[in-house]
Amino acid sequence: MICDSQVHAPDTPHAGPLPGLEPEQLILEMDGAGVDRCVIVPLVPPGDDATASNPAAVAMAQTDPGRFAVMAPFDLRRPEKVPLLARWRETPGLLGVRLAFLRGPNLALLLDGRLDWFWSAAEEAGVPVMLLAPDLAAEVGHVAGRHPRLRLVLDHLNLHPMKDYDDLGAAVRPLLALAAHDNVATKASALPCWARDSFPYRSVRQPLESVVEAFGTRRVFWGSDLTRLPCSYSECVRLFTEEMPFLDQDDLEWVMGRGVMEWLGWDANPGLRSRDDPTLHSKS
Known part of the structure; x- marks a missing residue:
């Protein structure tokens, strides 16, 4: 089973550089590329609760729980909302939280060490957290060490989405130290x-291999970030399944889906339907 660890969907009403995908369009893309499941990272600001701020994404996951699940944002400026975390995963379709630390209040709160209340609550509730935290490996390591039962997932090999890197191997090096935190x-x-370079993107092979060597195949999760790709969805899949000779079939089982599903606690079988099921493309 192939599970994409990050897709922005569905479409969002605010203008932004990364438009989301409507359900029907995303399903067609998935079917064409042979992708069975997607973890949705909604492009919405956090609201009073996860469902209220992400109704369209949550609806996708609740309508088709075998194909979609959601990592929703949380408002770190509102500690009074921490009781929500204890009930977070009770909402069908929600697997955990995704936080971005690129700029603004979130970044300041992390750098100032003022988020222990959140990390502790997520750890206690068993809520996994995805982090967009480029250039913050030391801070993430501190959090991981203080909260050893908190499952953290770093986006994009901890690379900055708006940066180009002349030496990708050097760019991922700070990430490798975090592999010591299980x-x-x-x-x-x-x-x-x-x-x-162009497909098959051999320039990313060695940096990825160094990450897999450090973390192991059970802690490295393939993902597309589909709406940003400079290539087709199918090519993004094939980049891993056909162009990474250091990954054997057992490795690919974990990297291409099993790893992220187990890490996030997404059951492999709830309501799962085949990509050939015509009801996936019908509107009720």
Whole structure:
């Protein structure tokens, strides 16, 4: 089973550089590329609760729980909302939280060490957290060490989505130190965006291999970040399934889906339907 660890969907009402995908369009893309499941990272600001701020994404996951699940944002400026975490995974379709630390209040809160209340609550509730935290490996390591039962997943090999890198191997090096924390995993998502060449993107092979050697195949999760890709969805899949000779079939089982599903606690079988099931494309 192939599970994409990051897709932005569905479409969002606000203008932004990364448009989401409507359900029907995403399903067609998945079917064409042979992708069975997607973890949806909604492009919405956090609201009073996960369902209220992500109704369209949650509806996708609840309508088709075998194909979609959601990692929803949480408002770190509102500690009074921490009781939500204890009930977070009770909402069908929600697997955990995704946080971005690129700029603004979130970044300041992390750098100032003012988020222990959140990390502790997520750890206690068993809520996994995805982090967009480029250049913050030391801070993430501190969190991982203080909260060893908190499952963390770093986006994009901890690369910055808006940066180009002359030396991708050097760019991923700070990430490798985090492999010592067995509660830290990483998404190998959007890698074609940082390639210095065209498909099959051999420039990303060695950096990825170094990450897999450090983390093991059970803590490295293939992902597309589909709406940013400079290539087709199928090519992003084939980049891993056909162009990474250091990954054998057992390795690919974990990297291409099993790893992220087990890490996030997404049951492999709830309501799963074949990509050939015509009801996947029908509107009720």
